[in-house]
Amino acid sequence: MKTKRLLWLVLIVALIITIALIALEQYYVAVALIIGTLIMRHREIWSLIRTRKLPPVDERVRENTGKAIRNGFIYFAAATAFLMLPFSVILTAGPDTIHVLTGLFLSAGLVYLLSYLFYDRVEPKIAERRLKVLKTFLLIAGISVGAFIISVFLHNALSGLFGVEEPVFFCIAVFIAPLALVVGLIGSLALFIVGLAAKSS
Amino acid sequence: MKTRIKEYRTRHNLTQEKLADMVGVRRETIIFLEQGKYNPSLRLAYNVARALHTTVEELFIFDD
Numbered sequence: 001m002k003t004k005r006l007l008w009l010v011l012i013v014a015l016i017i018t019i020a021l022i023a024l025e026q027y028y029v030a031v032a033l034i035i036g037t038l039i040m041r042h043r044e045i046w047s048l049i050r051t052r053k054l055p056p057v058d059e060r061v062r063e064n065t066g067k068a069i070r071n072g073f074i075y076f077a078a079a080t081a082f083l084m085l086p087f088s089v090i091l092t093a094g095p096d097t098i099h100v101l102t103g104l105f106l107s108a109g110l111v112y113l114l115s116y117l118f119y120d121r122v123e124p125k126i127a128e129r130r131l132k133v134l135k136t137f138l139l140i141a142g143i144s145v146g147a148f149i150i151s152v153f154l155h156n157a158l159s160g161l162f163g164v165e166e167p168v169f170f171c172i173a174v175f176i177a178p179l180a181l182v183v184g185l186i187g188s189l190a191l192f193i194v195g196l197a198a199k200s201s
Numbered sequence: 202m203k204t205r206i207k208e209y210r211t212r213h214n215l216t217q218e219k220l221a222d223m224v225g226v227r228r229e230t231i232i233f234l235e236q237g238k239y240n241p242s243l244r245l246a247y248n249v250a251r252a253l254h255t256t257v258e259e260l261f262i263f264d265d
Binding site for chain 1: 229
């Protein structure tokens with residue numbers, strides 16, 4: 001009963017925020033929020049439609065919830081820092097930079113969402129060796145986002161402090177980190193699809 | 202840890218979904234249990250054993 005109320009609360013809050021975002025003409029964010037809510041709570045919504053009951057919150061789910069909250073907090077803290085970056089270091093004032101950063105942020109968010117939602121389902125269905133590769137791809141995607149933020153900050157800090165064009169962090173931020181993110185994203189997506197399509201033994 | 206849940210489940214013509222319903226857990230939990238990738242609580246182990254008309258010792262085999 002408590003879970004059902006919580007689900008309604010999440011849905012109502014998401015609806016209010018969506019209406020506010022539409023009123024502010026932030027359509028992309030509103031669409032992202034609706035899709036995000038549907039994906040995050042698809043199991044519960046589907047179960048309510050099908051059986052009018054919520055899926056059980058069993059002991060394993062309860063154990064994993066703590067980890068999920070912790071990971072979610074880390075992700076959203078990083079994402080906030082990421083989105084604040086163009087404003088804090090005045091990377092460029094152009095809207096293109098903000099679009100690129102938002103795109104990268106959303107991609108990283110996609111990986112986080114996928115791992116949050118499907119890791120549990122994929123883990124028992126794929127071989128140990130593939131699971132290690134999947135973890136590596138997820139790590140690459142996560143580290144690349146962190147490396148991007150740190151490199152942009154360090155590049156701007158060094159350039160601002162010493163007035164020199166610093167090449168190493170520039171290359172990491174512009175070439176290596178985005179490339180690593182793409183590799184991590186595609187790799188983990190491919191393995192998630194393989195895992196979801198596989199039948200459990 | 203190895204388990205014989207799958208063997209007993211098929212013997213009783215139960216699907217993972219049905220067994221999950223019977224013991225009040227998600228299907229994913231049954232998958233994890235069958236593959237020995239989750240250490241259940243004593244209550245859950247007992248409930249699964251009861252649903253499959255056997256004992257906890259029969260279902261769960263621990264490697265020393």
